[in-house]
Amino acid sequence: MLEVRNLSKHYGSKQALNQVSFSIGRGEAVGFLGMNGAGKSTTMNILTGYLSASDGDVLIDGVDILTDPLRAKTKIGYLPEQPPLYRDMTVQEYLSFVYDLKKAGKKAQARPRKEYLKGIMELTGIAGMENRIIRNLSKGYQQRVGLAQALVGDPEILILDEPTVGLDPAQIIEIRQLIRQLAQSRTVLLSSHILSEVQAVCGRIIILHQGRLVADGTTEELAGSLSDSRQIELEVEGDRRTIQENLKKIPQIVEVSHEEGNLWTVWLRDAQDSTDTAARRAIFRTMAQAGCVLLSMGRRRVSLEEVFLKLTSQPEPTDGDEPSRAEQDSHEKEEEGQNDDGNL
């Protein structure tokens, strides 16, 4: 549906994007994650044809945005970081203008303008606001008008740049629900620097850092790719020293650390076979023999926060260097059995 190949963008001598490639299938909801200045907005501006890339191609449903912008743009609905609202117009007037601008009336299955706009206003929860002047609306409602604007013309792809920024918590939840609802029938690309937001709405995450794509995959894949030292979390009742000594006897375990209360973390030796079943079995038996009660045992899950911080804590590449792309494919490591918590 949307394909990006080797996208690069320079602002003067500053490289904002460096060889970014990804593709998004029909109906996917993808989150664009990155710190401020990572290149999220630049990428989105290029995808929507607002900026042009220094190098690389963008294909929207097979149509190149550079060679056939008019056709490509009809397939995209864009909500920029700051919603592009004419603040002196009423909601109805504004949406009607966008309707004309996008030539939505010329589409084959076009409904009458009034009915069409009413449908969109109902969908975005601004029905009843038709005659309010946009300037006087709250930020949450302005954001909804921005979303409504993006939806006019029934684009197959929605590109939303930080749609919840600057909203209060209640508004954030509402907008998120709305986006989730919209994502059911459309391809959605959403950017944010808030992890939980991306997690809440998108199945797949693309992480940008300093203009480079550092990760691309589902939440689980990303978390999995980073658990390089294999860890198991335990909850054991019993004497601390006994537990520690007994755990250390197990050959697969290289390190034992006590967290707090009954919680322990053990690090497993990197084994040839990727499963840790043998180790877990050994832990269970050892604990039982030592008379300690094993309350729970599970693989330690790396949270998305940790993934993000780890990926984005790399030092800035020195100017002129060709940055390595080794990180980029880290997600491709297949991680099996990610979520089967070994609770007893």
Add this chain to the structure above:
Amino acid sequence: MTAIYKREMRSYLTSPVGYVFLAVFYAISGYYFFATSLVGNTTDMSYVFSNLFSIVIFLVPMLTMRLFSEERRQKTEQALFTAPVRFTGIVMGKFLACLTMYLMGMGITLVYFLVLCAFRIPDAAVFFGNFLGLGLLGAALCAIGIFISSLTESQVIAAVGSLAIGLLLLFSNSFTPVVSNQLVSKLILNCSFYEHYLDFTRGLLNLADLTFFVSMTGLFLFLTVRHLERRRIS
């Protein structure tokens, strides 16, 4: 293009800008009409037009200053430039809206013409020559203003910039005495708006003058489109 034209017209007519422009235009032209034609007991309206000539330089930037700079400042241009519309369409929509407002202001001279008809029919050729000249001058000034507005985010800079360029082009013939080089002097004279406007006030329809104003308008609209395209790349 029509969507943009309609929006701009609406914006002129729901904000004070359009009304202030029209009011000032009507007031000043009314005064000149009274002071030259009525008090002077003449049906020759050329005085009105030659005075209006310098007034429109000051008034047109009022119409053009916010056309692109405001879009850029409010980030609404992102909606325009990501919509399936050509830059040419956007620029033309705005230009035509601006020109419509200008013609609405200028149209008042038709009323003065009719007023004079009540006394005696004025020389129609002179009047329509003047009318056409003022219209073409306005179109060129609108195009210049739109171009300057596309260069900056600030309305004030856009207004002052287009005012300065307008003045420069209008009065460039006053530089000719201080330039000794014949060729440069001739070049400046030929670029002077006033020089080209003069023939219209005499009721002459000179193809060279017509071409001059039309191509000036075209040139600046073209530059605007090119500049917008250029900004996407940088």
